Amino acid sequence: MPANAMSGVGTMKYSAATQRAKDAAGKHRAGAQGAQGAARKRADDPKAKKKAEDAVAKARANMKQPAKAKVKAKEKEKQLKMEKQREERERKAKAREEKREQKAAEREAAKKKKADERAERKAQKEAEKISRTKEIAVAAAKPAGKTSKYRGVSLDRSSGKFFASMRRDGIKVALGRFATEMDAARAYDKASAEAGKVKTLNFPDEHQEAVRAAEANEAREKEAAEAAKTAAKEAKRAQAEKAKKERQSAKRGKDKSKETDKKAGKEKEAKGEPPKKKAKTAASAAAAKEATEAAKAKKLKRTEEEKMAAVAESEKKASAGNRSSKFRGVSWRKASGKWAARVYKGHGKYKEVGVMFDTEAEAASAHDEAATSLYGDKAILNFQSDGKTINPLRFAYLQRESTVRNTTTKLRGVTKLKKGGAKPYVAQISFRSRMISIGSFATAEEASKAYTEKAAELRSMEGN
DNA sequence: CCAGGATATTCGTGTAATTT
DNA sequence: AAATTACACGAATATCCTGG
Structure with missing residues (x-):
């Protein structure tokens, strides 16, 4: 870096000052050559003559010296001044350059320091993570390899969170990541209980409590629903009765006065309305209640359906998004739009079957074939020869x-x-x-x- | 970051071999 | 013949890895 800057300065110098210095050197060289030539050719007459002439000319010139010398001195002074200024400029430039360099060096140092700090922080973090993991492992006091004492819970080192998962029909189901072990364990419990597995919970007591609470809640709800139903029935019956009575009274009224039909009608309109309205209100209330009940039931049903749909959807999404086949060794190739088959050889390597398939099952069979040729009867296959599942x-x-x-x-x-x-x-x-x-x-x-x-x-x- | 596939590891149990 | 020990297997589970 400094060398570069210097060379830059040098170049600048060369274009101006150095050129002049060179010129001066050249002049000097020429003068020396002249003296040498004079010494060498002293015997040469014409030359000596010329020298004499030169001397005369010089003397003449010397006579004119005062004025000329003044100008020359002035020029020299001017040049000197310029020289000085130039030097000053150069010095300043150099100083600037140095300053720049220093700053750059400082920046560099700061950068390095920052990077070092970052690295250190990273290392520290890593160390913390490791120590934490160790702590957890130790705290778990469980067989090596386990990161949590809770069932279905493991520490996801990549995120530092606790990961809960469970198996459903042999398929691992992720239940999410949690900040604490307990939360993950509870998530596992919840999912496990929902799946009907209550023997292997992390917090059986909590589960019992929850079950009791749920039962109590259910009972309460049932009771309430029952009560509502009875009430609705009652209301309906009352309404029916009232309607019947009304009909009867209306009939009686009609029977009583045929002439005052109009009047009765009006009266009916005036008097009959309120009770009718009342009845209607009761009826509507009952109906509303019923409707609410129905809506509630419907809603419950719908949420259940929605839930299932959502689950199906998510499963579909997951299987679609995760490109993979349900078969071992089979995967979807986007590029060709076909299924590829491969057999795991160990150490992260695969033997590719090399042929693409239109259906998953075909690829799965191809996998089985390849796996069998590779491992014989030790091969893990998609389809058993007898059609049975792998459950010895x-x-x-x-x-x-x-x-x-x-x-x-x-x-x-x-x-x-x-x-x-x-x-x-x-x-x-x-x-x-x-x-x-x-x-x-x-x-x-x-x-x-x-x-x-x-x-x-x-x-x-x-x-x- | 999430979810799922693949692999590595753990653990319980069955089996072989030895000891009592 | 029973008990014990050592070993091996396989299922379950943890962990790593990758694609979306």
Whole structure:
């Protein structure tokens, strides 16, 4: 930076002062050359003559010196002054430049300081976050990996908030993020209770309380509704009765005076109106009440419907927005408007099937095929070969092959004892969390047969 | 930021093997 | 043969990651 500025100044100098200095140097050089030439060519007559002439001219010039010298001195002074001014300007420029540089350096320093501070703050924040997480983990006093002691609650490190989620039909449902663990736990409880799962709540007591309150509230509402209904019925009956009475009285009146029809009519209009009005009011009140009830019920129903619609909508939105298929390894490709299939290979890598599909199911099948070729029977598939879901029988007793690798017999429930003996094969089975000995056998086949039989027996027991 | 998919981790339980 | 221990599996759940 300074070098640059200096070079800038230098350039400026070159254009003015330096040029002059150069000129002076040139003149000086020329003078020296002249002297050298004179010395060299002293013997040369014409030259010597010229020198003499020159001397004469010089002397003549010297005679004119006073006036000329004055002018020259003045000029020199002027030049000197200008020189000084120039120097001054240069100095000032240099000072300015230095100042500028200093300022720039200061700015730079400030910037760096700020950046450092930012970095420090960030590091501090990070440290705080980590320590907080640690604290939480420690406070939770739960197995490593858990960030909250509450069920369905975990700390979302990215936001520093507590995240509540639950499973519905095996699908994770996010319940939102909360500032505190408790809030998240309550959200989980609420959703869990709504889903009918009340055994694994974080605050069972609170839930009980809520249930009681809800029940009480419901009972109150029911009572109120009942009362309203009765009232409405009563009002209706009263109205009907009144109407009947009126009709009767009207009939009587009509019967009584046929001539005074007009008058009666008028009277009816005058007198009959109020009671009619009254009746009407009662009726309308009852009707209104009824209507209110109906509206209430309707409203309740509607809100329920609305709720469901909203849920459906949000689900639809979510599934649509989140581009993903309900099938494993299947995803929507916007560009081609088709479904792609891929198989997870581990470590965040996938094997692409490489063919696009028009339907999700096709892609899902393609995934299954690829996964099977990659992992064989260990593959996790979308469709089971038997069409059943992945829910291994709790008692797969009839399965002949051991589920565990590296066993002595490869047969389920059969172990070959190291010590050997006449009957080295032992059959055992686990039932209701207890190991049951089936017996010792001479051959693995016998042991396996015994196991199968016992398994069938236990399975039938389990069935009942 | 949210929601959901994919992966990593945890935990309970069944099974194999050994010990009593 | 029962009890115990060690191990392995798989479901549940936590966490990471990504698209909208």
